[in-house]
Amino acid sequence: MKHVVIWLYSLLLLCIAGCDQAPAPAQPLPAAVDFTGDPATHPEKINDHLIHSALDSHIQACASAEALQNAITTLLDHPNPFTLAASRDAWRDSYSAFLRARLYGFLPVTDPVEWQRQGLSYHQTLSLIDSWPIEGGYIDYLPGYPFTGIVNDLTLPLSSDTLQQQHGFADPASVSLGFHVIEFLLWGSDGQRSASDYLQTETITAVAGSSSNKNTATHADNTADNHLNKDTPPGVINQDRRRQYLQRVTAQLLDHLRRLQRRWERETGYYARLVASSTPAAALQAGMSASARLIRTELLEKRLPGNSSEFSATSQQDSLALLQGMQLWLLGSESxxxxxxxxxxxxxxxxxxxxxxxxxxxxxxxxxxxxxxxxEQQHTPSATAAITLTASVQQLDTLLQQTASVLRLTLPDTH
Known part of the structure; x- marks a missing residue:
């Protein structure tokens, strides 16, 4: 793959004309911004900042996904309400970290043809990471339907290849991979999944046998695992397959995130090298265009009217994480x-x-x-909070247009 990237890099340059156009050996379109003035501003640092912020965001996304994987390993080793809660917190942290890197997927960069053929382009990889909305019954049981989903289809092997083949198999909502599959496996359709869903079969049998002994029942109620046995929903089956699925989908998520991180490595990453080879004006134009698309298509048209993290009831945090990523690019940090x-x-x-x-x-x-x-009320997003956040994002869109006018940049028409 490295040889393919190096070969294609000599042919393909940063494409500012629009997303997902066919690769062409054309120079980036020049931005209209005028960088004359105070030489202390060092406009060439815009390229460096774009690469730095993109790489740092993807490094943090991978590190958070590794923390999620560790939390899930602990959950599967010791299934109880505390390890389940820790896994849920780790999921929220990991998804927010990924969304802070989402801005850079809106840069108008054309992926190499070979990546597109192999299903490795950014947008193809994004589908494996962050597809939503999803159909929970495609993954696991629903209340009243204990035999639905991949978990309960015993004819389907839980291999990496099979799960990727099942992704979007019959419908865009037939999602088998990504953050929201993990979310459903941790929360369930109503946000009330019990950690007992992840007890191993032999553990369930042993606990059930011990709880039938009246002499040990009182002692059993004082342990986390036996407490789980009391709360096991009727009809929940295939715990071992559920455990295996959760492990597999988390490992694949980390692989896909690492793929994106490699593309932003300063010396070898395809995206980083394209940005480095562009003029500061072109890099600024690309970054501002990405900000416009993030605000208008991802936030105003998609996230804010929708319910992207419905099972965990944390959709508003999704929008805030996206804004944090844009803040890093536009305003940076002290260093x-x-x-x-x-x-x-x-x-x-x-x-x-x-x-x-x-x-x-x-x-x-x-x-x-x-x-x-x-x-139940806490599981329902606040309509007032959503309206307030939408108004703030609309103000940011207006401010972005004003800034583009001052800098003599042309923002994409996303309407």
């Missing part, structure tokens, strides 16, 4: 100023302050649990 900081700090300080204030307001929409609500 790595963002793309807008050197361009606006001297000539447009008020506009820069608007960005800082508006992004801070949007990211302040974090959902807070209310102690006086029922579990």
């Amino acid at each position: 790595h100023p963002g793309a807008l900081v050197p361009l606006l700090s001297t000539t447009q300080p008020d506009l820069l302050r608007q960005w800082q204030t508006t992004l801070a307001q949007a990211l302040n929409q974090a959902p807070a649990p209310e102690s006086n609500t029922t579990a």
Whole structure:
């Protein structure tokens, strides 16, 4: 694969004209921004910042996925309410870390033809990582339907190849891989999955036998595993296959995330080398175009009206993580100023302050649990919070257009 990438790299350059066009040996379209002025702004650092922020975000996504894998291993070694809760927390952290890297998938880069043929392009890989909405009954049992899903189809081997073949087999919602499959396996269709679903068969048999002994029943109720036995939903079967599926889908998720990270490695990564070979104006144009697509198509058209993390009831956190990723690119950190900081700090300080204030307001929409609500109410996203966050994102879209006008950039028409 490395030889293919190196060979294709000499033929393909960063394509600013639009996403998913056929590769062509054309130069990037020049951006209209004028970088004359204060030489201290060092506009060439825009390329470096784009590569740095993309690589760092993907490194963090992989590290969080490794933490998720470790938490799930602990859950399967010791299935109880505490390890299940830890796995759920790790899933939320991991998915948020991935979404903070999502911006860079909107860069108008054309993948090599060979990757597209092999199903390895960014958008093909994204489908294996983050397909939603999904049909939970395609994965595992639903209340009242204990024999549904891949888990309960004993004719289907749980190999990596088979799970990839089953992904989108009959319908886009027939999803067998990715974050939301793991989410369903950890929460269930109603957010109430019991950790007993992951007890090994021999453990269930042993616990059931011991609990039938009246002399040991009181002692058994004081242990986490026997407490699970009391709460096991009737009709839940195939725990061993469920365990195997959860392990397999988590391992494949990490493989797919690592594939994206490799493409942003500074010296060898295909995406990193394309950005490095572009002019600062072209890199800025690409990054601002990606920001526009993130706001308009991913947030306003898709995430905010939808329910992307429905099983865990944390969809609002998805939108916040996407905004955090955009904040890193636009405003950066103390050690790595963002793309807008050197361009606006001297000539447009008020506009820069608007960005800082508006992004801070949007990211302040974090959902807070209310102690006086029922579990069912907590599982339902707050309509008021969603409306408030949508309004903040619309303000960011307006601000993005104003900034593009100042910098004489053309944003893509995503409507």
